[in-house]
Structures are given as structure tokens and as C-alpha cells.
Amino acid sequence: xxxxxxxxxxxxxxxxxxxxxxxxxxxxxxAVSLGFVIGTFAGIGRLSxxxxxxxxxxxxxxxIRGTPLLVQILLVYMGLPQIIGKPIPAMLAAIVSLSINSGxxxxxxxxxxxxSIDKGQMEASRSxxxxxxxxxxxxxxxxxxxxIIPPLGNEFIAMLKDSSLVSVIALEELMRKAQLVYTRDxxxxxxxxxxxxxxxxMTLSISQLVRYSERRLRVNDKQ
Amino acid sequence: xxxxxxxxxxxxxxxxxKKEFNGIEVLKGISxxxxxxxxxxxxxxxxxxxxxxxxxxxxxxxxxxxxIFIEGIDITSPACNIDLIRTNMGMVFQNFNLFxxxxxxxxxxxxxxxxxxxxxxxxxxxxxxxxxxxxxxxKANSYPEELSGGQKQRVAIxxxxxxxxxxxLFDEPTSALDPEMIGEVLDxxxxxAYEGMTMVVVTHEMGFAKEVSDRVLFIDDGLVVEDNxxxxxxxxxxNPRTKSFLSKVL
Numbered sequence: 001x002x003x004x005x006x007x008x009x010x011x012x013x014x015x016x017x018x019x020x021x022x023x024x025x026x027x028x029x030x031a032v033s034l035g036f037v038i039g040t041f042a043g044i045g046r047l048s049x050x051x052x053x054x055x056x057x058x059x060x061x062x063x064i065r066g067t068p069l070l071v072q073i074l075l076v077y078m079g080l081p082q083i084i085g086k087p088i089p090a091m092l093a094a095i096v097s098l099s100i101n102s103g104x105x106x107x108x109x110x111x112x113x114x115x116s117i118d119k120g121q122m123e124a125s126r127s128x129x130x131x132x133x134x135x136x137x138x139x140x141x142x143x144x145x146x147x148i149i150p151p152l153g154n155e156f157i158a159m160l161k162d163s164s165l166v167s168v169i170a171l172e173e174l175m176r177k178a179q180l181v182y183t184r185d186x187x188x189x190x191x192x193x194x195x196x197x198x199x200x201x202m203t204l205s206i207s208q209l210v211r212y213s214e215r216r217l218r219v220n221d222k223q
Numbered sequence: 224x225x226x227x228x229x230x231x232x233x234x235x236x237x238x239x240x241k242k243e244f245n246g247i248e249v250l251k252g253i254s255x256x257x258x259x260x261x262x263x264x265x266x267x268x269x270x271x272x273x274x275x276x277x278x279x280x281x282x283x284x285x286x287x288x289x290x291i292f293i294e295g296i297d298i299t300s301p302a303c304n305i306d307l308i309r310t311n312m313g314m315v316f317q318n319f320n321l322f323x324x325x326x327x328x329x330x331x332x333x334x335x336x337x338x339x340x341x342x343x344x345x346x347x348x349x350x351x352x353x354x355x356x357x358x359x360x361x362k363a364n365s366y367p368e369e370l371s372g373g374q375k376q377r378v379a380i381x382x383x384x385x386x387x388x389x390x391x392l393f394d395e396p397t398s399a400l401d402p403e404m405i406g407e408v409l410d411x412x413x414x415x416a417y418e419g420m421t422m423v424v425v426t427h428e429m430g431f432a433k434e435v436s437d438r439v440l441f442i443d444d445g446l447v448v449e450d451n452x453x454x455x456x457x458x459x460x461x462n463p464r465t466k467s468f469l470s471k472v473l
Contacts, residue, residue: 128334
């Protein structure tokens with residue numbers, strides 16, 4: 001079949017695909033945002049002097065990073081209802097599992113960001129009489145957050161791709177839309193190829209943004 | 224000064240201060256008293272423990288054993304609120320350690336605003352007074368990256384002074400500077416000394432030690448080898464180790 005026919009076919013499916021794309025972006029954005037909040041706490045916790053906090057953070061991070069996201073999604077969507085005794089809406093299950101997953105990866109990014117800040121910054125702040133948490137808040141984290149913008153962008157790209165896994169719980173994001181289309185039309189190559197292109201456009205644009213921010217940060221970071 | 228258990232009326236007193244790093248003893252029992260308004264320079268070969276000693280005084284390093292009294296308060300006691308003690312002890316570092324994400328004036332006002340809850344306007348006024356004192360009034364809104372090393376260090380001194388400390392600790396404040404910038408920093412420190420600030424200065428600037436200090440401690444291998452007035456210590460060192468060190472640096 002010719003490229004013209006393919007384009008025409010994709011054009012007809014465009015409204016459906018656009019809906020899916022929007023939900024994919026929405027899910028990714030929410031997951032990484034919540035993941036950022038979770039990850040900030042977990043990342044700080046990982047560096048805590050308090051053994052209990054440190055262990056909890058380590059278990060969370062290792063468990064999430066050491067198990068497949070697909071299992072985590074099903075654990076929330078299928079497994080959790082067995083425990084709490086009532087079903088969980090697919091959208092909620094998706095947001096919860098993706099955010100918790102993202103949080104563990106962001107935690108490692110935050111931890112590395114904090115550790116990359118020169119020890120002298122902590123000492124200078126503490127020598128003024130600032131407490132440890134004041135120092136974290138006003139000195140360490142503002143500098144760490146600027147440095148982790150590029151790796152956070154990469155995390156966003158990873159999550160954008162991985163969010164396709166929530167298609168298994170019938171949430172109609174981009175991947176699920178494609179499945180629905182090819183089970184009806186029997187033209188899986190056409191639609192899956194189109195979907196690949198859409199993912200590619202999204203990830204490439206974000207990686208361009210990441211590269212741009214890296215360049216700007218390098219200019220700002222000279223001390 | 225109020226005394227505690229009759230222990231001391233010195234601003235700073237250490238008793239048998241020891242510090243180990245991974246089983247290696249860096250400080251081997253240092254007992255020193257520093258009085259109000261005294262300017263004490265600490266000299267000695269690198270690796271002798273002089274910086275470690277200074278960093279113990281505000282507990283940036285935790286001593287392994289021994290006691291440190293600041294205005295009679297034992298800061299090695301777990302009950303001591305070290306953050307409160309530190310507000311009275313300014314510290315200046317070899318590598319400046321300015322906060323790169325803040326402008327010069329923000330660097331200086333941060334402590335007063337967050338710790339003493341000084342209102343912004345008042346903190347800014349005080350910061351401008353300090354900046355003119357160190358000769359950098361026009362740099363108030365610059366960022367650290369835009370300053371030379373000497374300017375950075377003068378801002379760092381202003382930042383420490385903004386907390387209105389009773390003691391200033393200097394950890395090799397000119398060692399990271401290009402030679403032509405050392406003078407401007409030493410001049411600021413001199414004027415501070417003449418105003419009566421109590422100062423403890425770890426330094427390699429023998430000229431400064433001779434001219435400004437009331438006392439010089441020579442530390443070698445984790446111990447105070449010699450403790451004397453500068454004119455005596457420099458012209459007539461009693462200990463052979465002091466002699467050999469001075470013959471190398473003077």
C-alpha cells in the first residue's frame with residue numbers, strides 16, 4: 001500500500017489518536033509532577049541520618065526500581081481491590097502506579113543532585129547558624145533543583161514511553177487507542193507505525209528542550 | 224563574661240581537644256584560651272591540624288574527646304544548641320563558599336533574615352553598611368560568579384559579619400587568592416582587628432600574623448608547640464620545630 005493511502009488512513013484516525021495523545025501527555029505530566037514531590041522526599045530521606053527514614057526510603061526506591069512497571073500497575077489495579085474490598089477506577093490506578101514509579105526514579109535524581117552540591121555550601125550555611133533543614137531549603141535544594149532539570153527531562157521522556165503500559169488496564173491513552181483501532185480494522189502496521197511517529201515527535205521535542213536547558217544551565221553554573 | 228562552673232572567662236577555651244579521622248589522630252590534645260578582643264593567628268605546616276582545630280571551634284568537626292567552651296558554655300555537650308552558638312561565631316573559608324544562586328546582598332542578608340527574622344529593609348540597610356565597609360557597595364546586586372576572588376572573600380567576610388558575631392574564625396582566608404588580591408582581604412581583616420573583634424586566624428601570611436596578632440600559636444603534628452606574642456615567637460622561637468618551620472617560610 002502506498003504512502004498516500006497510509007496518510008489518508010491515519011488522517012481519518014487522527015481525532016482518536018489526538019484524544020489518546022492528550023491522555024498520554026496528561027498522565028505523564030501528572031505522574032512526573034507527583035513523582036517529583038514523592039521523589040524529593042524520598043531522595044532527601046535516602047540521605048537522612050535517621051536510620052529508620054533512610055531504610056524506608058531505600059526499600060521504596062529499590063522495590064520500585066527492581067520490579068517491572070507492568071507488575072506495579074496490575075498490583076494497584078487488580079491487587080489492591082482485593083485488599084481494600086472495592087474496585088479502583090482505571091484512571092486513579094494509572095496515576096497512582098505511575099507516580100509511585102516515577103517517584104523512585106526521581107528520588108535517585110534528587111539524591112545525586114543534592115550530593116553534587118559542594119560540601120562547603122552546607123558548612124557556610126551551618127556556620128551562620130542556620131539549621132540543617134533551613135540549609136536544605138534555602139541553599140542546597142534550590143541549587144540541586146537547577147542542576148537536575150536535564151535528568152528530570154529524561155525521566156519525563158521515559159515516563160512518556162512507559163505510560164503506554166497502562167493500556168493493559170484499558171485506559172484509553174495513545175497505545176490503547178491504537179489497539180482498539182487495529183482490532184477493528186485489522187491494519188495493525190498502519191496504526192502502530194503512526195503511533196510510533198507520534199511518540200517519537202513527543203520524545204524528540206522534549207529532548208530538544210532538555211538539551212537547550214542543559215546549555216543554559218552550563219552558562220549559569222560557572223562559579 | 225559569665226563563667227560556668229568557674230571554668231573560664233575566656234571567649235574560647237579548649238581543654239584536651241582530640242580529633243581522630245578513621246583512627247588517625249589529627250589533634251592530640253589541644254588546650255587553649257582565647258580572651259575577648261584577642262587576635263590569635265595559628266600557623267604551622269600543612270596537615271598539622273590547624274584547620275581541623277579551627278573547624279572544631281564551631282563544631283563543623285566533632286571532636287573525638289575533650290571540651291570546648293564558648294563564653295563558658297560547653298558546646299561539646301549534647302544539650303548545647305550549636306545553631307545558637309554559631310550565630311555568635313562568624314566563619315570565613317578558604318574557598319569563600321558564597322551561595323552562587325543568590326546575589327551579593329542576598330548572601331549577606333540571608334542569615335539575619337532567616338535566623339534573626341530581621342525585616343528585609345533593615346537587613347538590606349545593614350548589608351549596605353557592611354558592603355561599604357569592605358569596599359564593595361557597588362556590587363550589591365552582582366552574583367558571586369561576577370566577582371574576583373578577593374571580592375568574593377570580602378563579601379564572605381561581610382556575610383559573616385552580618386550576624387554581628389562576637390568571634391570571627393578565618394580558615395586560610397587568602398590561600399585560594401591570586402597574590403595581587405591578598406592585600407585587599409588582609410586590609411579588611413586588619414580594620415576588623417583594630418575595631419576590637421575577637422579573631423582566630425589560620426594563615427600562611429606571616430606578615431599579617433606579625434603585624435596584627437596579639438598571639439601566635441604554632442601547631443605541629445596535632446599539638447600546640449609554641450604559644451607566644453608574635454614578636455617573641457618570630458624573632459626568638461623557643462622550640463626547634465618552630466625554628467625550622469619559620470626558617471622555611473620567612
